[in-house]
Amino acid sequence: MVKILVAGFKGRMGNTTTKMVLENADFELTGVYDPNASEKNLNELSDFKNEDVPAYTKLADIDVNSIDVWIDFTSPASVYENAKFALLHDISPVIGTTGLADDQVAELKEIAKKNKVGGLIAPNFGISAVLLMQFAQQAAKYFPDVEIIEMHHDKKLDAPSGTALNTAKLISEVRKQKIQGNPEEKESLIGARGADYEGMRIHSVRLPGYVAHEQVLFGGQGEALTIRQDSFDRISFMSGVAVAAKKIGDYDELLVGLENLL
Ligand SMILES: NC(=O)C1=CN([C@@H]2O[C@H](COP(=O)(O)OP(=O)(O)OC[C@H]3O[C@@H](n4cnc5c(N)ncnc54)[C@H](OP(=O)(O)O)[C@@H]3O)[C@@H](O)[C@H]2O)C=CC1
Numbered sequence: 001m002v003k004i005l006v007a008g009f010k011g012r013m014g015n016t017t018t019k020m021v022l023e024n025a026d027f028e029l030t031g032v033y034d035p036n037a038s039e040k041n042l043n044e045l046s047d048f049k050n051e052d053v054p055a056y057t058k059l060a061d062i063d064v065n066s067i068d069v070w071i072d073f074t075s076p077a078s079v080y081e082n083a084k085f086a087l088l089h090d091i092s093p094v095i096g097t098t099g100l101a102d103d104q105v106a107e108l109k110e111i112a113k114k115n116k117v118g119g120l121i122a123p124n125f126g127i128s129a130v131l132l133m134q135f136a137q138q139a140a141k142y143f144p145d146v147e148i149i150e151m152h153h154d155k156k157l158d159a160p161s162g163t164a165l166n167t168a169k170l171i172s173e174v175r176k177q178k179i180q181g182n183p184e185e186k187e188s189l190i191g192a193r194g195a196d197y198e199g200m201r202i203h204s205v206r207l208p209g210y211v212a213h214e215q216v217l218f219g220g221q222g223e224a225l226t227i228r229q230d231s232f233d234r235i236s237f238m239s240g241v242a243v244a245a246k247k248i249g250d251y252d253e254l255l256v257g258l259e260n261l262l
């Protein structure tokens with residue numbers, strides 16, 4: 001039985017994850033965490049009125065011995081501190097929260113290595129997104145001209161999305177260095193050409209009604225390739241989160257990308 005704490009339990013992903021953990025016979029929910037919560041127990045929330053689980057609001061109060069895995073769906077501003085706390089207390093972090101800077105990831109990897117604790121940072125737990133990233137990396141070997149469009153709900157804090165950024169990173173590992181578009185092009189409205197990642201453009205759309213979607217567009221001589229994935233419901237992330245929570249205890253380093261566990 002894997003003992004799990006869910007950080008960010010009142011949020012969109014945290015709520016879905018808390019339900020998944022409670023419904024999975026391989027897991028025991030031993031805590032939830034949110035420094036802004038007024039609740040002391042999960043059973044104070046109407047969705048969970050029959051569940052007796054401590055709700056922590058201070059890191060120092062957390063019963064670290066009762067937790068194997070820390071699942072984090074919080075905010076870009078808090079994920080680093082949470083992940084570091086987990087690693088330093090021999091708890092394996094499974095991080096879905098996006099927005100960690102490269103130097104923060106490097107520091108967390110060092111801490112995990114030093115303490116011999118396994119952990120995972122997954123920019124996206126959806127299998128459709130994991131496959132999209134792999135297919136896009138494969139296609140970029142043949143199509144160096146590429147633009148990424150990510151589309152999300154309008155409550156999202158970070159842009160571009162973690163998935164789009166990771167897609168661009170994976171593509172840049174294989175793509176011939178190139179600045180795209182007309183070298184003489186001028187934006188008459190700032191931002192019209194999107195963000196620039198090593199000469200590739202990333203466009204972020206935020207609209208109510210959307211959940212999480214990404215398109216990678218490749219253009220070649222007289223042809224084009226479009227790869228698209230859609231998460232229509234947050235349930236799409238749950239099988240990936242469950243796989244990570246089950247397997248991460250077998251590792252002693254911090255991995256990036258769900259594909260490492262599949
Ligand atoms: N990897 C993946 O597959 C996916 C990743 N995500 C990522 O997960 C993150 C959360 O997304 P979403 O659920 O939509 O966001 P929400 O804003 O709905 O939820 C975040 C929750 O975390 C709480 N919170 C804030 N600070 C802390 C903290 N220090 N510790 C614990 N909880 C905290 C927030 O409380 P309050 O509102 O009071 O601040 C809020 O309830 C985002 O970074 C998003 O990009 C989302 C979907 C899939």
Ligand SMILES: O=C(O)C1=N[C@H](C(=O)O)C[C@H](O)C1
Pocket residue numbers: 098123124125152156160161162163164211212213
């Ligand atoms: O905020 C979200 O919703 C999502 N965030 C992740 C990201 O930034 O890529 C994963 C997914 O796209 C949903």
